[in-house]
Amino acid sequence: MSKRRVLITSALPYINGIKHLGNLVGSMLTADVFARFQRARGVETLFICATDEHGSTTELAALEAGQDVVTFCAEQHAAQADVCRRFGLSWNHFGRSSNRPNHELTQHFARQLWKNGHLEIRSTKQVYSNADGRFLPDRYVIGTCPHCGYPSARGDQCENCTRVLDPADLIAPRSAISGSSDLEIRDSTHLFLKQSQFVPQLREWIASHKNDWPLLVTSIANKWLDEGLHDRGITRDVEWGVPVPDDIGDGQLKGKVFYVWFDAPIEYIGATWEWAEANNRGNEWKSWWFGEEARDVAYFQFMGKDNIPFHTVGFPVTVMGSDEPWKLVDQLKGFNYINYYGGKFSTSQKRGVFMDTALEILPADYWRYYLIANAPEGSDSNFTWEHFAGVVNKDLADVLGNFVNRITRFCASRFDGRVPGEGAYGEDEHALIAELGKRVPACAELFERAEFRKAAAELRAIWVAGNEYLTHAAPWTTIKTDRDRAAASVRLGLNLVHIFSHLAWPVIPAMARQIHETIQPLGDRVTIPWPSGSLDEELDQLEAGQPIRSPQVLFAKITDEQIMEWTARFGGTET
């Protein structure tokens, strides 16, 4: 088998503000853990993300912030890049959908679709606000619901009775931006992608992944196909977007831009191009995406469930309709949501925990471990401070942190802080080595399959096995009668600390470094590799006499006072 390369994209975070923990775990964090794991295994890996910047929401957010949209996006991109870096997200490149490569590629795909007859021009009725001087998206038209009488129903759907609406249905419609009721319906010409033609092809493609994609993903995809795929408008009457080129439709679409959901997934490719430009790699970006050259690439996408339709239907149609050999996703990992005390995370209501505030109160690895160990894979999961503190205190502080602490301190006090060379491994040691000989490959397999909860549970089970061993071997007892026996136990204990660092690095990279530095300096190595040798070798790596560093508390425990403080600060239990 030829050498495999792995391409990983996490769903693009929308430019409008810092994301919350649910957004983080559903796309960026799980993708990061997967990317780190692949790199740790020595696989050539390219991990790409970008901000999704276009559309009316951005325009209105910029308006509200009193900024022009270019400045707004530049600032927001920098802010997200910063907080994501501090969360340890290890993208090879974090691009922007507003950058030139995405403009070129989006226009290229549109031209291909046009050339191949998959686009058509249709006249649509759009709401125009004279006071605002712009077309309004449906949801920015507000009025009274014709079904239930709710006075603030949005033009796309009534929040009160949940019925789907058309803005023209609303009684006494007004602009959500200015409140003006000086609205009119205008004709507007748009491009439609004839998605319905692709239904058989999509069905076949999705059916081929019935066994390797999560049920969540295939069921959402099939639902869209079963309900009849509508042709979809791929242009909008807004300013901020990729312009439709004049050669499509003989200039009938002048002034229009592509719909943000058309250009956003293309930015996966665009950001790869940006990566190549930023790293002087010329056309190498294309080898990850196009034709024969990309045959050795396995492509993984990570996203929350709200993104699934666009990645199983919309974007694949763009790719298929181009009639060019661009890569389709191989493994699509979709996630549910994390709820906050049973309710949704909400920016507007200030409920829940956001990436920047999370880092204000605790280091990234606390969050990374908790979120991975409780990733919403099978269903929505529920965040509470009590549960969070319980998991962090038990798993990180007591099971992992305390293990490192107890063995290193014992070594410091009784063996002069050096790896003892005396004694040979005996029955207990070989039993543990045999157990890890099963658990470590099992853990690797779970990471490989991107089953994060189970992978984290296996990681934890490995730490527990270390504690079991140490308690049973009890070098603090044996040292009284058999110093060599105790020395062998301590030597294995230190080797365990060392391997724990290697195994935990994809999930908790900063702490893994710190743990490794306790035993051995890392220098400027960025990746801490996954153990590749037999466990016999891996657990007898440290050289006798090698000094270890003075131990320190790795994970401070979360106190009841902190839980109370944070519950009050972040919105707590009221729904």
Place this chain on the structure above:
RNA sequence: GGCAGCGUAGCUCAGUGGUAGAGCAGGGGAAUCAUAAUCCCUUGGUCGGGGGUUCAAAUCCCUCCGCUGCUACCA
């Protein structure tokens, strides 16, 4: 309204036809190297209700109840 997912121990969740599981919490004990951490043992569930198929159902089918999400111009 339609569709989808979920409903398993106090809590968070595994488990898709073969004698109900894990972690946490609770109870008992051991140990004293360690952040009062660790280790061992243990209590605890008619698997949302009802009906059906089967030698056998948490698992397949029907139905009812509850929760959550999606419903295409927010992204």
